[in-house]
Amino acid sequence: MSERKKVLGLNFGRVNGNCKGFLKEAIKNAEAQGAEVEIIDTMKKEIKPCIGCGACSRILQSGKGQIKCCQKDDYEEISDAVLAADAIIVAAPVYVLAPTGQFKNFVDRFGPAHDKAYMLFENELRKDTNGEELNPDCLKRHLVSYISVGGATTQNWVSYGIPGMNLFGMSLNMKVVDQLDAYGSYVPDNHQRLLEKSAEMGKHIVEALDQKTSEIEWTSDPGTCPVCHCNEMTMTGTTKVSCPICGIYGKLVVDGDDVKVEFSEEEKRRSRLRFTGVLEHQVEQGRKDRYPRFDEYVKKFQAMQDEM
Numbered sequence: 001m002s003e004r005k006k007v008l009g010l011n012f013g014r015v016n017g018n019c020k021g022f023l024k025e026a027i028k029n030a031e032a033q034g035a036e037v038e039i040i041d042t043m044k045k046e047i048k049p050c051i052g053c054g055a056c057s058r059i060l061q062s063g064k065g066q067i068k069c070c071q072k073d074d075y076e077e078i079s080d081a082v083l084a085a086d087a088i089i090v091a092a093p094v095y096v097l098a099p100t101g102q103f104k105n106f107v108d109r110f111g112p113a114h115d116k117a118y119m120l121f122e123n124e125l126r127k128d129t130n131g132e133e134l135n136p137d138c139l140k141r142h143l144v145s146y147i148s149v150g151g152a153t154t155q156n157w158v159s160y161g162i163p164g165m166n167l168f169g170m171s172l173n174m175k176v177v178d179q180l181d182a183y184g185s186y187v188p189d190n191h192q193r194l195l196e197k198s199a200e201m202g203k204h205i206v207e208a209l210d211q212k213t214s215e216i217e218w219t220s221d222p223g224t225c226p227v228c229h230c231n232e233m234t235m236t237g238t239t240k241v242s243c244p245i246c247g248i249y250g251k252l253v254v255d256g257d258d259v260k261v262e263f264s265e266e267e268k269r270r271s272r273l274r275f276t277g278v279l280e281h282q283v284e285q286g287r288k289d290r291y292p293r294f295d296e297y298v299k300k301f302q303a304m305q306d307e308m
Contacts, residue, residue: 004034004035004036005035005036005086005087005206005209006035006036006037006038006084006085006086006087007027007030007031007035007036007037007038007085007086007087007088007089007202007205007206008037008038008039008040008081008082008084008085008087008088008089009023009024009026009027009037009038009039009040009088009089009090009091010023010039010040010042010078010082010088010089010090010091011023011039011040011041011042011043011091012042012043012090012091012092012093012099012100012102012103012106013043013091013092013093013100013149014043014093015041015043015044017093017149018093018149018151018182018185018186018191019091019092019093019147019149020039020041020091021195022091022147022149022180022182022185022194022195022198023039023089023091023147023198024039025195025198025199025202026089026145026147026198026199026201026202026205027039027089027202028199028202029198029199029200029201029202029203030087030089030202030203030205030206031202032202032203033202033203033206033207034206035087035206035209038081038085040078040081042078042102042103042106043102045073045074045075045077045078046073046074046075047073047074047075047078047102047105047106047109048071048073048075048105049105049108049109050105050108050109050112051071053070055068055069055070056068056069056112056113057112057113060113060118060119060122060134061122063125063126063129063131063132064126064131064132065132066132066134066135067113067114067119067134067135067138069109069113071109075106075109075110078106079109079110079113079114082110082142083114083135083137083138083142084137085142086140086141086142086143086209087142087143087144087145087177087205087206087208087209088142088143088144088145088169088174089144089145089146089147089201089202089205090103090144090145090146090147090165090168091146091147091148091149092146092147092148092149092161092165093149093150094148094149094150094152094157094158094160094161094183097157097158097159097160097161098160098161098164099148099160099161099164099165103164103165103168104164104167106168107167107168110168110171110172111167111168111170111171111172112171114138114171114172115171115172115278115281115282116139116171116172116173116275116278117173117275117278117279117281117282117301118278118282118287119134119138119139120139120297120301121282121287121290121291121294121297122134123138123139124291124293124297124300125290125291128293138172141175141213141308142169142172142174142175143174143175143176143177143205143208143209143216144168144169144174144175144176144177145176145177145178145179145180145201145204145205146162146165146166146168146176146178146179146180147179147180147182147198147201148161148162148164148165148179148180148181148182148183149161149182149183149185150182150183150184150185151183151184151185151186152183152184153183153184153187154183154184155181155183157183158181158183159232161181161183162179162181162230163228163230163232163244163245165179166179166228166230166245166273169273170245170272170273170278171278173273173274173275173278175208175213175216176228176229176273177201177204177205177208177216178200178201178204178205178218178219178220179220179221179229180194180197180198180201180220181221182194182197182198200219204219212307212308213305213308224243224260224261225243225245225246225248225250225261225263226263226268227243227246227248227263227268227271227273227274228243228245228246228271228273230243230245232244232245233250233252233261239251239252239253240252241261243271245272245273246270246271246272246273246277247270247271247272247277248263248267248268248270248271249263249267250262250263250264250267251263275301275302275305276302279298279301
C-alpha cells in the first residue's frame with residue numbers, strides 16, 4: 001500500500017461465535033498486509049431501530065452541520081468508524097434466512113442518511129452558497145466485503161444472507177470486493193475451508209485499496225447477476241427478469257437444461273450498487289429542481305467516480 005489504510009471489521013454475531021472467528025481471520029490477514037485494523041462487536045452496542053423522523057435529511061439540506069441521528073445510543077460511534085475506514089469487512093449471522101436484526105437496524109439508519117449522490121449534490125450546493133462542507137469521509141471511496149454465516153448445511157436455509165448484506169454498502173456506493181456465503185459453518189472440514197476463504201478476503205481487500213475501482217478483480221462466486229453476483233431473480237411472466245438487489249433488467253435465456261440471464265452494459269451501469277444507479281434515484285426522488293447547476297454537478301461527479 002502507498003499509505004497505511006484503515007480496515008474495519010464489523011461483527012454482528014456473538015462475541016465468540018463463528019462470525020467473529022471468520023472475521024478475525026480476515027482482519028488478521030489485512031493487518032499482515034500492512035493495514036491499520038479494528039473490530040467492533042456490535043452486539044455489545046445499542047442500536048435502536050430507525051423511527052423514520054427524517055432529521056438526518058433535514059440536517060443535510062440545511063446547509064450547515066454534519067449528518068447526525070437524533071436518537072441517543074451507540075449508532076453514531078459505529079457510523080463514524082465506518083465512514084473513517086477505507087475498507088470494511090462485515091460478518092453477520094443468519095437466524096431466519098436473512099441477516100440478523102441488529103444488522104438491519106444499523107442499515108436502516110445508516111443507508112438513508114448517507115446516500116452518496118444526495119450527499120455529493122448537497123455538498124456542492126453548500127460550496128455554492130458558502131455553507132459548511134460535509135465530512136470528506138462521507139464522500140470518499142469505501143470498499144466492503146461480506147461474510148454471511150449460517151449453521152445450516154444447505155444453502156437454501158440461508159438464501160437471503162448475502163443478498164441482505166448487500167444493503168449495507170448500497171447507499172454509500174461502496175465497492176463490493178468479495179462475499180462469502182459461510183453456511184455449514186459447524187462442519188469441521190467446511191469450517192477450515194471457510195477460515196481459509198476469510199483469510200484470502202482480508203488479503204484481497206487490502207490489495208484492492210491500491211487499485212482503481214474498475215481494476216478490482218472479482219474472485220468470489222460469480223453468481224447470476226454480473227454486478228452484485230447474487231443468484232436471486234424476480235420473474236415478470238416473460239423472459240424479462242430483474243435483479244432485486246441491483247434493480248436492473250435482463251433476459252432469461254434457456255438452452256436445454258442450462259439457464260442464464262443476459263444483461264446489457266447499459267443495464268449494468270444502472271445498478272443500485274454503482275454511482276449511476278444512486279444518481280438515478282436522486283432524479284426519481286424529484287430532487288433535480290433543487291440544484292440550479294444539476295448537469296454540471298453530474299459531469300463533475302461522474303469524472304470523479306471514474307478516477308476512483
